[in-house]
Amino acid sequence: NAGVMQNPRHLVRRRGQEARLRCSPMKGHSHVYWYRQLPEEGLKFMVYLQKENIIDESGMPKERFSAEFPKEGPSILRIQQVVRGDSAAYFCASHRPGSSGRVVVISEQFFGPGTRLTVL
C-alpha cells in the first residue's frame, strides 16, 4: 500500500512564476491537509480538503494561494506570482476520518515526503 505521494520533490521558480504542487493521498483516504514548513520552524497548517470540498482554509494566505482536491486526481496546491518568502517545504498529509457510534475517532495523519520550493 503506497504511502502519501508528493511531486515534484524539488521545485525551483523565479519570482513572479507559478508553482503547482501535487499530493496523492494514501489509498482509501479521502481527506488531505497541506502544511508549510519555513526554514528553522515547525509545520504550520494551511488548508484541509476533502474530495471537491474545502473544509478549512484558515491557515492559507488570502492572496496568491489556492488549493483543490478534485473528484479524480491528486490534490493541488497552487501558488501564483511566487515571492522569495514562499520558499519552504510544503507537506501534504492524509487521513481517513472514522467514527464509532457517536464518537469521532482521531485517526493518524500520514505525511508525504514534501515538496521543497525554492524561489530565486
Next chain:
Amino acid sequence: GDSVTQMEGPVTLSEEAFLTINCTYTATGYPSLFWYVQYPGEGLQLLLKATKADDKGSNKGFEATYRKETTSFHLEKGSVQVSDSAVYFCALLRGSARQLTFGSGTQLTVLP
C-alpha cells in the same frame, strides 16, 4: 489558541546517552498528543502518541507520558543511537480541531 512549546535545539549527544526533549502545550479541552520524527530529506513519521491523561506512548525505545497536571509530553530515550539523529516535533490535536499544531522542532545529532 492552541500552542506547543518545545525545547530548543540543537541537541548533540554521544551514542548511548540518555535523551530528554521537553514539550509543553496550551490547549482547551483534552487534546491528543504526538511526537513526529523527520529524517533528513524526508517527511514526518509518527513516532508515538497518547490520547488521554496518564497514557504513555512508546515506540523504538522512545517514550512519552501525557501529563495533564503539567501540560507536558516530554520525549525520552534511555540510550540513543546514531540512527536517531533527526528533527523531532511535538504536536497536538484537539477533538474539535482538524489540524495538528506543531512545536518548532528539535534537531538531535548523535555522535558515535
